[in-house]
Amino acid sequence: MQSCLSTVKALADETRLRILRILMTGTYNVNELVAILAMGQSRVSRHLRILSDAGLVRPRRQGTWVYYGLTGLWEGETRSGFLPSFADELSANPLPLAGADDRGIKACLGRRRKQAEQFFSSVAERADSQRDEIEGPAGHHSVIVELLGENNGEPGTVVDLGTGTGRLLPLLARAARRVIGIDGAREMMDVARRRAEDEGDLEVELRLGSLEHLPLGDGEADAMVANMVLHHVANPQAALREVYRGLAAEGRFLLADYESHEFEFHREKLGDLWLGFDRDELSGWLELAGFEIESERELPGNRRRPGVFVMACKRK
Ligand SMILES: C[S@@+](CC[C@H](N)C(=O)[O-])C[C@H]1O[C@@H](n2cnc3c(N)ncnc32)[C@H](O)[C@@H]1O
Known part of the structure; x- marks a missing residue:
């Protein structure tokens, strides 16, 4: 009572x-x-x-x-x-006051987005070296590729969300028939484009756009990968709904990100908006967006980097 x-x-x-x-x-x-x-x-x-x-x-x-x-x-x-x-x-x-609140929400999310865009526009040329210097090389890229091929063999169209400098593109291009990279920062995409050319003309298509309004048709992708990008996104729940929309029926979504952490310098040095995610919370968001979680892997953190998880999900 x-x-x-x-x-x-x-x-x-x-x-x-x-x-x-x-x-x-x-x-x-x-x-x-x-x-x-x-x-x-x-x-x-x-x-x-x-x-x-x-x-x-x-x-x-x-x-x-x-x-x-x-x-x-x-x-x-x-x-x-x-x-x-x-x-x-x-x-x-x-x-x-709902109208005023909605305008306030829009402005707030706009500020968060602008912060991410400005950060990545300014660091594009040194983004990879800066991250490696702070954290050491990432150990989970092979896990993403392995999980991508799990269950249904080679996927048709794979979308790399927040492709950044395109580090994953060569790996994805070997694992799928068609690869599309999407990013919100033009300068990061320029680096990704150069990488695709340097690596012997990789067959990848690059599209400028936001994770919360993906430049993709409904059901255009057979699989999507979001590697180390969700912690930069102004409204992660909205992005997960967009991923669902862009995936074909039973399409797969591989999400790699930091476990919830206390590395405060990530905000300033790496432009992170969220200090990782609590996986129970994230699982709730994924289910609410329409996903079923198929498997999860953890890579423990160390003094330099927070723990990383890779979740393989299927569109229900
Ligand atoms: C840390 S980088 C990760 C790059 C890449 N996924 C990798 O594996 O190396 C994050 C990238 O996500 C992009 N990004 C952040 N928020 C975004 C959003 N809301 N929409 C589109 N791209 C976004 C940034 O521009 C940046 O290039």
Whole structure:
């Protein structure tokens, strides 16, 4: 009864309903929520505390920053419990300030995207050497290729999401009939194009575009690979929905990224937006987007680099 009362009390406030509605679109830190709501930090923090105490919202630490998300999504739950039906109600009957909030969300995600684009445009020529210097060479590329060929042999069209300098392109071109590389930073694509030419005219097509609005037709790809890119994406959940749209029925998605970590310097030196992912949380996002997880591999971290996971998923 007590928890039911605190839930109802927490919901009985327009600002808190606005916050819940905003968090239905993703996870945000306090500064971002302050900007979206156009409200002082102490008020926003007080509302977040009430929502957290009622168990509706859960803070999650990302290094020294704290992000807030709806409890169900953090926990990897999909459509159970009280909040989802309430969320449908909130979508169907928008609040008076919903328009302003939507504009705030758009601006916030735009700032996150711009930050990633500016970072990669400025480091393109030294991106590979900088990463190797900090972390040492990546050990999981062969795992990606191995998992790609698992189950159904050579895939037809493979898309390398956030292809960057195109490091994976030669490996993918040997493992698939057709390869498309997509990236949001023109300067990174220039390096990838040079690599494709230098490696004896690899048969790859490069397309400029965002993971959240992929330059791909519905079902165009038989498989997609996202290697070390999701932690740069402004709205990872939206990107996973796009991957689903671009994959053919039963198409496969290979996702390699960092485990949740505390290497704070990754933000500044490597332009990372998210300090890795909690795999339970990510599994919830993947299921919600329509994927079934087929297998997972872990590569432990060390003093220089966080642990890395590779997840092989299938479009349901
Ligand atoms: C760390 S690099 C990874 C490159 C590559 N996947 C590899 O294996 O070496 C990340 C790349 O993702 C791209 N990127 C980041 N966010 C993106 C987004 N939302 N849409 C498209 N590309 C994005 C960046 O421009 C950058 O080239």
